Amino acid sequence: MKNSIGGKGSMSTASSITTWKAGDVVSVPDQFPAGLRVLVVDDDPTCLIILEKMLRNCSYDVTKCNRAETALLKLRENRNGFDIVISDVHMPDMDGFKLLEHIGLEMDLPVIMMSADDGKDVVMKGVTHGACDYLIKPVRIEALKNIWQHVVRKRKNEWKDLEQSGSVEEGDRQPKQSEDADYSSSVNEGNWKSSKKRKDDEDETDDRDDTSTLKKPRVVWSVELHQQFVAAVNQLGIDKAVPKKILELMNVPGLTRENVASHLQKYRLYLRRLSGVSPHSCNPNNSFMNPQDETFGPLSSVHGFDLQTLTATGQLPAQCLATLQAAVLGRSTAKSSIPMPLVNQRNIFSFENPKLRFGEGQQQHVNNNNKQVNLLHGIPTTMESKQLTSLRHTSQSIGNLNMQVAPHGAQSRQNNSSLIEMGQPLSRVQILNDSTVPLSVGQPIVPNGIAANVSTRNGIPENIRAPGYNLVSQTSSILNFPMNHASELPVDTFSLRSTLGMSDHTSKGAFHEDFNSEIKGSGGFLPSYDVFNDYQYKSQNWELQNAGMILDDSQHSNSLQGNLDLTQSVLVQQGFPSGQINGQNRSVPIVSKAMFSAGDSTEPGNLLNVNHHLNTIRADNTVRVKSESVADGNPSNLFTDHFGQEDLMIALLKQQQGIAPVENEFDFDGYSLDNIPV
Amino acid sequence: MDRNRLHNQVASMRRSLFDQGYLDDQFIQLEELQDDTNPNFVQEVVTLFYNDSTRLIQNIEQALNSRPIDFCKLDDYMHQFKGSSSSIGAKKVTNECTAFREYCNAENAEGCIRSFQQVKQEHAILKRKLEVYLQTVTSFSNSMSCMETILSYIAYTIISSSLYIENMDKYGKLFGTTPQTELGVDKCLTTL
Numbered sequence: 009m010k011n012s013i014g015g016k017g018s019m020s021t022a023s024s025i026t027t028w029k030a031g032d033v034v035s036v037p038d039q040f041p042a043g044l045r046v047l048v049v050d051d052d053p054t055c056l057i058i059l060e061k062m063l064r065n066c067s068y069d070v071t072k073c074n075r076a077e078t079a080l081l082k083l084r085e086n087r088n089g090f091d092i093v094i095s096d097v098h099m100p101d102m103d104g105f106k107l108l109e110h111i112g113l114e115m116d117l118p119v120i121m122m123s124a125d126d127g128k129d130v131v132m133k134g135v136t137h138g139a140c141d142y143l144i145k146p147v148r149i150e151a152l153k154n155i156w157q158h159v160v161r162k163r164k165n166e167w168k169d170l171e172q173s174g175s176v177e178e179g180d181r182q183p184k185q186s187e188d189a190d191y192s193s194s195v196n197e198g199n200w201k202s203s204k205k206r207k208d209d210e211d212e213t214d215d216r217d218d219t220s221t222l223k224k225p226r227v228v229w230s231v232e233l234h235q236q237f238v239a240a241v242n243q244l245g246i247d248k249a250v251p252k253k254i255l256e257l258m259n260v261p262g263l264t265r266e267n268v269a270s271h272l273q274k275y276r277l278y279l280r281r282l283s284g285v286s287p288h289s290c291n292p293n294n295s296f297m298n299p300q301d302e303t304f305g306p307l308s309s310v311h312g313f314d315l316q317t318l319t320a321t322g323q324l325p326a327q328c329l330a331t332l333q334a335a336v337l338g339r340s341t342a343k344s345s346i347p348m349p350l351v352n353q354r355n356i357f358s359f360e361n362p363k364l365r366f367g368e369g370q371q372q373h374v375n376n377n378n379k380q381v382n383l384l385h386g387i388p389t390t391m392e393s394k395q396l397t398s399l400r401h402t403s404q405s406i407g408n409l410n411m412q413v414a415p416h417g418a419q420s421r422q423n424n425s426s427l428i429e430m431g432q433p434l435s436r437v438q439i440l441n442d443s444t445v446p447l448s449v450g451q452p453i454v455p456n457g458i459a460a461n462v463s464t465r466n467g468i469p470e471n472i473r474a475p476g477y478n479l480v481s482q483t484s485s486i487l488n489f490p491m492n493h494a495s496e497l498p499v500d501t502f503s504l505r506s507t508l509g510m511s512d513h514t515s516k517g518a519f520h521e522d523f524n525s526e527i528k529g530s531g532g533f534l535p536s537y538d539v540f541n542d543y544q545y546k547s548q549n550w551e552l553q554n555a556g557m558i559l560d561d562s563q564h565s566n567s568l569q570g571n572l573d574l575t576q577s578v579l580v581q582q583g584f585p586s587g588q589i590n591g592q593n594r595s596v597p598i599v600s601k602a603m604f605s606a607g608d609s610t611e612p613g614n615l616l617n618v619n620h621h622l623n624t625i626r627a628d629n630t631v632r633v634k635s636e637s638v639a640d641g642n643p644s645n646l647f648t649d650h651f652g653q654e655d656l657m658i659a660l661l662k663q664q665q666g667i668a669p670v671e672n673e674f675d676f677d678g679y680s681l682d683n684i685p686v
Numbered sequence: 687m688d689r690n691r692l693h694n695q696v697a698s699m700r701r702s703l704f705d706q707g708y709l710d711d712q713f714i715q716l717e718e719l720q721d722d723t724n725p726n727f728v729q730e731v732v733t734l735f736y737n738d739s740t741r742l743i744q745n746i747e748q749a750l751n752s753r754p755i756d757f758c759k760l761d762d763y764m765h766q767f768k769g770s771s772s773s774i775g776a777k778k779v780t781n782e783c784t785a786f787r788e789y790c791n792a793e794n795a796e797g798c799i800r801s802f803q804q805v806k807q808e809h810a811i812l813k814r815k816l817e818v819y820l821q822t823v824t825s826f827s828n829s830m831s832c833m834e835t836i837l838s839y840i841a842y843t844i845i846s847s848s849l850y851i852e853n854m855d856k857y858g859k860l861f862g863t864t865p866q867t868e869l870g871v872d873k874c875l876t877t878l
Binding site: 052053058061065098148149 | 712724727731734735738762765766770772773
């Protein structure tokens with residue numbers, strides 16, 4: 009009777025859970041809390057049986073264990089199998105508080121402690137260890153009737169965190185990003201990571217039709233889900249995309265129109281942002297990434313796509329995605345001249361394969377990235393203002409991309425940071441190394457960190473001229489400087505890292521020239537690329553992360569190859585495992601390639617070379633991105649010609665390697681690409 | 687009736703258990719948990735408690751007999767025991783456990799030993815009382831069900847008989863009845 013009711017209740021309630029949306033009033037389906045899946049752990053058989061009966065009488069779905077290890081095993085086997093855990097404090101095999109810690113870390117479920125002991129210190133211990141409630145034995149049924157509140161509360165808070173991180177990112181993008189970027193990136197990272205972690209653990213609970221009866225008060229936009237969303241939006245066309253149709257296209261059970269609507273709104277915001285307003289909004293990576301992509305197709309779609317995935321995965325706030333996309337889009341449009349392979353962007357965004365298309369739309373990216381990457385873009389003087397700006401934008405976008413990418417895998421972690429930074433207001437130009445290389449570029453190409461990332465990331469001792477161009481060695485340094493300009497991107501500029509922010513490298517002056525080369529060299533400037541990696545890795549702040557991601561991850565030596573992809577993937581990174589991005593770092597080369605050859609978006613060869621180099625460099629892809637972004641920045645002066653691609657590649661690569669993972673510190677801020685001679 | 691007697695017995699036993707402080711509110715919780723899906727829930731829990739607590743008592747005794755006395759372990763055991771007994775509402779037992787723990791904390795071996803004797807005593811007394819009580823409860827519920835069965839059968843018989851008689855009357859008129867049949871029918875009707 010009761011039991012059966014409970015069972016039934018759970019099933020029916022399962023679906024209703026998914027309809028909950030974050031941000032919505034945490035509404036509880038009618039049957040809730042019936043069917044709540046409770047795990048009870050107590051070594052006392054008498055208590056255990058009594059609790060079980062009581063919980064069943066409350067219509068909960070009860071599983072009992074008499075040992076802590078068994079309980080942990082059960083929880084690990086079935087990450088999403090339980091909604092709440094009730095555990096005794098005194099147990100022979102494991103201390104109840106220890107179990108509490110484990111659960112909190114691994115599964116992040118609400119845990120209620122129980123004991124016959126009602127001493128203040130014990131209760132305090134429970135609180136400090138994170139228990140959400142403490143019951144004194146003997147437990148009465150009334151006390152158990154309300155345990156569902158802890159579940160609801162926890163979910164609500166989680167959602168809020170996600171949202172906040174998202175908004176933080178967005179906000180950061182625009183305003184003073186440097187500081188904010190740092191802050192938000194870390195915050196976002198944290199959130200992203202944790203939520204990602206949670207998500208990963210829970211395996212996209214919101215995606216699938218939860219069989220659990222737990223009603224989640226929110227829908228978590230996982231990478232897959234987001235990808236579906238982006239695909240649907242692209243299919244419909246960004247203008248025509250209405251929630252209802254998107255929902256139909258997505259065909260995800262348990263998703264409501266409201267979920268889609270709110271997500272779409274965020275996505276739109278993101279796109280808008282991408283288009284550019286904020287200099288570092290977009291992942292410069294994006295722009296970088298895309299350089300390869302001639303088909304600078306609907307940037308939005310591409311970006312959106314990636315971003316979406318990013319968002320999805322890394323919980324890249326949809327907004328970020330939107331922004332990125334918008335930025336990228338904006339970039340592309342602005343830089344029509346730059347054959348920014350927007351299309352590639354799409355790829356870029358696809359975190360899955362971190363193909364930082366650096367090359368793609370490099371130009372565009374560059375422009376976009378310029379925004380972010382500014383640093384990297386050793387934007388040739390010619391393009392000085394305009395280009396720089398564009399570069400900046402691109403860099404930004406790339407940065408964003410990076411950010412997105414960042415979530416990719418672990419590697420991207422770093423990238424993420426850089427990416428994120430990238431995403432961050434380019435102003436920050438995360439000069440990873442704090443070497444605000446005064447890019448004389450005049451533009452504040454402070455590629456968000458992208459440039460910086462690039463430099464740092466790659467560890468390429470590029471004189472990352474980009475002051476802000478802290479090419480975080482991490483993927484974030486994807487901010488491949490649009491090194492195109494700096495034809496002579498002296499390989500040593502790989503120390504982009506160093507230069508970038510590192511300032512010192514003369515890069516300033518030579519930066520222009522070098523910048524290009526550097527950028528190229530840094531091959532790995534595909535910061536964006538890395539960013540993506542990172543981004544994915546972090547997945548949380550995909551914006552930020554992207555920046556970081558791109559730059560980073562030189563870990564993926566194949567980054568070069570990946571770079572191109574990276575860019576794409578970077579964008580996507582958001583949720584994607586940065587690992588990919590790193591691989592994507594390859595894209596860096598792409599990016600760099602793009603940079604190198606302005607019009608030469610697809611220079612597979614170059615890219616490959618670059619990639620190759622980059623791979624070695626392991627520079628953050630981001631670095632590459634950067635370079636690309638730089639290239640993007642100057643549509644005209646895209647590095648393409650100036651830098652020997654090889655040089656750039658080398659530079660990038662070096663950079664990637666050398667660039668120390670700049671945790672989302674794209675601070676390109678000073679990435680003053682001194683007029684990178686176009 | 688026997689049933690009533692049984693019923694009264696159960697009620698008074700229960701009352702005294704509560705009044706004398708052997709059981710407390712928690713026991714009522716257990717009783718409330720008993721329902722049709724678990725008709726013997728209380729019995730099951732009590733049985734489980736006594737099986738488990740016997741083991742604990744043995745452990746405590748062992749610990750008390752060892753030298754030097756490990757008060758920490760003692761405290762642990764007693765903590766468990768207390769938790770169990772409080773879960774079934776064994777009030778007196780739980781109180782004795784609390785007293786024991788105090789001695790234990792003070793590392794008063796003498797006090798512990800004495801207190802433990804009390805614990806064991808209360809534990810045994812309650813066990814006996816609960817056994818009796820639960821047995822009475824069982825007989826009562828059994829008798830109850832027996833009576834119910836009988837009563838329902840009687841009701842059934844009456845109803846079906848009256849129906850039969852009605853029909854008989856009808857048929858009789860149709861086919862005509864012999865004087866014997868009529869007599870028989872009349873007899874039936876009167877008895878019923």
